[in-house]
Amino acid sequence: MQLKPRVRRPAGPDMRRRLMAASCALLGASSARSQAVAGSGPAPNTWSIDTALAYYHEDGRIQAIEPVVNVLKDFGDGETVGLNLTFDALSGSSPNGALPSRSVQTFASPSGKNLTDPSKLYTTAPGQLPVDPHYHDQRLAGALNWQLPLTRVTQATLGGKMSYEHDFFSVSGNVSIAEDFNEKNTTLSLGVNDEYDTLHPIGGTPVAGSDYTLFEKTAGKTKNGAGVLLGVTQVMSRRWLSEFNLSADRFTGYLNDPYKIISIIDAAGNTTGYEYERRPDERTRKSAYLENRVGWDRASAGLSLRYMTDDWQIHSETAQLHLRWWIDSQDKYFEPSLRWYRQTAADFYSPWISAANQNSTAYASSDSRLGAFHALTFGLKYGEKLADQGNSAGGEFSARIEYYQQVTDGHFDAPGSLQGLDLVPGLKAILLQIGWRF
Amino acid sequence: MAPPDSNAPQEAIRIEARGEDLLAVVFTAMASPCELLLPAIDERAAAALGAVVAEEAWRVEKKFSRYRDDSVVAWIHRNRGTEIEVDPETASLLDFAKQCHQLSDGLFDITSGVLRRAWKFDAASSIPAQETIERLLPLIGFDKLAWQAPHLLLPLGMELDFGGIGKEYAVDRAYDLLNARFQAPFLINFGGDLRANRAPPRGAWQVGIERPGTLRDAAMILTLEHGALATSGDAHRFLLHDGIRYGHVLDPHTGWPVAGAPRSVTVAASSCTEAGLLSTLALLQGGDAAEFLEQQGVRYWIVE
Amino acid sequence: MKANRMIWILLLPAAVLASGCSSIGVKPWQHDLLAREDMRLTNDSLDTAIDDHLYFSKEASSGGRSFAGGGCGCN
Numbered sequence: 001m002q003l004k005p006r007v008r009r010p011a012g013p014d015m016r017r018r019l020m021a022a023s024c025a026l027l028g029a030s031s032a033r034s035q036a037v038a039g040s041g042p043a044p045n046t047w048s049i050d051t052a053l054a055y056y057h058e059d060g061r062i063q064a065i066e067p068v069v070n071v072l073k074d075f076g077d078g079e080t081v082g083l084n085l086t087f088d089a090l091s092g093s094s095p096n097g098a099l100p101s102r103s104v105q106t107f108a109s110p111s112g113k114n115l116t117d118p119s120k121l122y123t124t125a126p127g128q129l130p131v132d133p134h135y136h137d138q139r140l141a142g143a144l145n146w147q148l149p150l151t152r153v154t155q156a157t158l159g160g161k162m163s164y165e166h167d168f169f170s171v172s173g174n175v176s177i178a179e180d181f182n183e184k185n186t187t188l189s190l191g192v193n194d195e196y197d198t199l200h201p202i203g204g205t206p207v208a209g210s211d212y213t214l215f216e217k218t219a220g221k222t223k224n225g226a227g228v229l230l231g232v233t234q235v236m237s238r239r240w241l242s243e244f245n246l247s248a249d250r251f252t253g254y255l256n257d258p259y260k261i262i263s264i265i266d267a268a269g270n271t272t273g274y275e276y277e278r279r280p281d282e283r284t285r286k287s288a289y290l291e292n293r294v295g296w297d298r299a300s301a302g303l304s305l306r307y308m309t310d311d312w313q314i315h316s317e318t319a320q321l322h323l324r325w326w327i328d329s330q331d332k333y334f335e336p337s338l339r340w341y342r343q344t345a346a347d348f349y350s351p352w353i354s355a356a357n358q359n360s361t362a363y364a365s366s367d368s369r370l371g372a373f374h375a376l377t378f379g380l381k382y383g384e385k386l387a388d389q390g391n392s393a394g395g396e397f398s399a400r401i402e403y404y405q406q407v408t409d410g411h412f413d414a415p416g417s418l419q420g421l422d423l424v425p426g427l428k429a430i431l432l433q434i435g436w437r438f
Numbered sequence: 439m440a441p442p443d444s445n446a447p448q449e450a451i452r453i454e455a456r457g458e459d460l461l462a463v464v465f466t467a468m469a470s471p472c473e474l475l476l477p478a479i480d481e482r483a484a485a486a487l488g489a490v491v492a493e494e495a496w497r498v499e500k501k502f503s504r505y506r507d508d509s510v511v512a513w514i515h516r517n518r519g520t521e522i523e524v525d526p527e528t529a530s531l532l533d534f535a536k537q538c539h540q541l542s543d544g545l546f547d548i549t550s551g552v553l554r555r556a557w558k559f560d561a562a563s564s565i566p567a568q569e570t571i572e573r574l575l576p577l578i579g580f581d582k583l584a585w586q587a588p589h590l591l592l593p594l595g596m597e598l599d600f601g602g603i604g605k606e607y608a609v610d611r612a613y614d615l616l617n618a619r620f621q622a623p624f625l626i627n628f629g630g631d632l633r634a635n636r637a638p639p640r641g642a643w644q645v646g647i648e649r650p651g652t653l654r655d656a657a658m659i660l661t662l663e664h665g666a667l668a669t670s671g672d673a674h675r676f677l678l679h680d681g682i683r684y685g686h687v688l689d690p691h692t693g694w695p696v697a698g699a700p701r702s703v704t705v706a707a708s709s710c711t712e713a714g715l716l717s718t719l720a721l722l723q724g725g726d727a728a729e730f731l732e733q734q735g736v737r738y739w740i741v742e
Numbered sequence: 743m744k745a746n747r748m749i750w751i752l753l754l755p756a757a758v759l760a761s762g763c764s765s766i767g768v769k770p771w772q773h774d775l776l777a778r779e780d781m782r783l784t785n786d787s788l789d790t791a792i793d794d795h796l797y798f799s800k801e802a803s804s805g806g807r808s809f810a811g812g813g814c815g816c817n
């Protein structure tokens with residue numbers, strides 16, 4: 001008797017899914033969750049895609065929308081390649097650096113060439129903080145990252161980034177190497193990065209320190225930065241991981257904000273004029289960073305501290321705490337977070353220049369980002385694991401909200417009529433974000 | 439599950455070292471060499487964990503073996519023709535067998551054990567006559583049972599045989615018991631059906647799959663980080679007649695082995711039960727085994 | 743004065759890390775909890791990238807955990 005050939009019945013496309021469901025029912029869902037990782041050689045390739053959409057809104061100022069997508073390919077033997085694409089669109093009102101005044105103020109938008117063409121002017125009412133109400137900007141950025149294991153204990157990382165806006169272009173690259181010791185309990189890493197930026201401000205680059213009303217503009221500018229980072233990561237216990245980094249970077253070139261001006265104020269509190277800001281053409285920063293993470297069965301916590309100092313005399317302290325709480329059998333979590341930040345002012349920071357001390361060659365900037373302030377962020381994130389899609393590893397949906405508030409430190413003795421005005425108001429902003437990971 | 443070898447001490451477990459950072463707790467169950475591989479921990483702790491695995495293997499064997507008078511299967515057979523109520527574990531296995539019967543278009547059938555009466559895969563046998571097989575075919579077919587959990591009616595003349603999934607099921611049960619109490623990497627291996635929870639200290643578990651019939655008799659080495667592997671094949675149980683090889687995995691529709699079946703199929707899946715079922719179904723596709731497994735999107739290794 | 747004290751507080755754990763490294767740690771198979779996704783110190787999380795960009799454009803500090811330099815015209 002001959003062996004009979006099998007009557008060909010094409011296997012149904014959902015046969016495996018039904019088999020997995022049947023196995024789950026027999027063994028219990030938790031048993032059959034994770035996929036097998038087996039191979040004759042390296043494990044199968046896996047892809048993961050991480051996307052997010054963030055909306056940012058400052059009270060009375062800027063709003064921004066930012067979609068981001070991150071694609072990661074894991075070759076299974078420790079080698080990974082990642083691609084990140086970010087787009088952001090900003091619009092709204094942006095402070096131009098001038099001080100509030102008791103009289104109406106008139107400014108030209110960056111593309112304006114004089115204070116007479118009405119189509120390019122904007123005005124600020126008395127007592128209000130001068131803002132450019134037509135601020136808008138779009139940015140498209142991409143980053144590529146390649147991690148490559150060199151030996152069982154050494155790993156190299158190569159990365160490159162590019163960012164494009166209509167008035168700013170940046171390209172940077174980084175290389176780092178990491179080595180494990182003590183059965184992977186200790187990891188030492190060293191990295192360097194380099195950045196090259198070119199600026200083409202709208203309307204041209206203003207001559208630093210020059211009179212605003214003269215509209216003296218020149219050609220585009222560049223700046224260059226290089227940085228180094230030294231880090232050690234240490235497993236302290238089964239539940240506790242610690243990381244300590246020391247880093248330094250130095251930027252040279254055009255470091256001004258081309259759209260920011262400073263008000264010149266006389267003893268009576270009147271605004272007698274404006275000049276473009278002027279910052280040094282060199283900035284060196286050093287920082288120390290410590291992060292700790294502790295894990296329990298259904299929760300984890302992280303605390304990080306950073307101290308930064310630079311040669312503009314700014315130093316800052318940052319502390320960040322987050323707690324993750326898993327609920328509902330490890331499928332959903334909440335993550336509240338808190339951040340505290342404080343910085344001192346740059347030595348050339350001043351909300352205004354007094355007319356008596358005007359000196360067009362001195363460094364001066366009224367950009368509030370260089371001033372003394374402290375800031376608090378309150379955040380809450382919710383995450384939920386998505387059902388396993390059969391062959392994929394299962395994804396996650398998340399949503400988060402953050403409230404950020406900056407409060408100016410220090411007191412300014414406002415001259416004359418400016419007394420009673422809030423000259424350096426802080427900032428209040430909210431961030432909303434949703435994201436999916438597959 | 440093959441008949442127990444009455445000479446081997448069933449209830450003994452032994453600990454041996456495997457290389458410099460692994461321990462193996464070794465015992466015999468379901469007529470197969472079984473082992474639990476662990477990172478090098480305290481021997482008493484290893485023995486305690488090994489006992490958990492071994493006792494679960496022996497429990498499943500005692501309960502579902504068709505060779506034991508005190509098993510659930512023997513009790514079901516003694517009550518043919520009457521409606522009985524089975525316990526929850528047997529009920530879930532019967533439900534699983536029913537679902538697999540349906541999704542495989544009847545290829546997976548736990549009532550096909552009666553074909554053993556026609557096919558005896560030992561050196562002295564010859565292939566059975568067609569009439570012998572045709573007398574047995576009416577006694578095969580899961581849909582001929584009256585099964586609605588927990589009530590079962592097994593018609594007279596029919597048999598139930600959990601041998602096709604018993605070992606893989608035992609691996610998964612032992613895995614769950616161990617996973618609940620042990621966080622470190624481990625691998626449970628019952629005679630080639632195995633499952634690991636995570637990768638061991640040195641990167642991956644090395645699993646050898648026999649390549650029967652090759653002159654070098656070399657094993658194929660697979661690397662497993664986590665998940666299950668199950669192998670179906672007829673390396674040791676087959677008939678050779680007139681130069682044609684008759685494997686021991688029989689098609690329940692025809693009563694015959696399928697033509698062109700590979701010698702052995704190994705499948706990787708998230709559970710051993712799932713891997714075992716896929717490898718058995720692949721064998722039953724005969725020459726289309728590779729195409730079948732490609733369609734299922736699983737990792738597999740075939741030895742022809 | 744305050745700055746110096748801050749540096750000491752941050753450097754103390756670093757001294758611990760540097761000196762006793764070989765005696766602190768766990769066996770390789772005890773890395774189970776640390777491999778969990780919320781315990782990793784990886785910095786390719788989208789949240790961190792979005793937050794870092796926000797703080798880079800509103801504050802004078804950046805980096806620390808990874809390279810500073812925002813690569814955008816927002817500061």
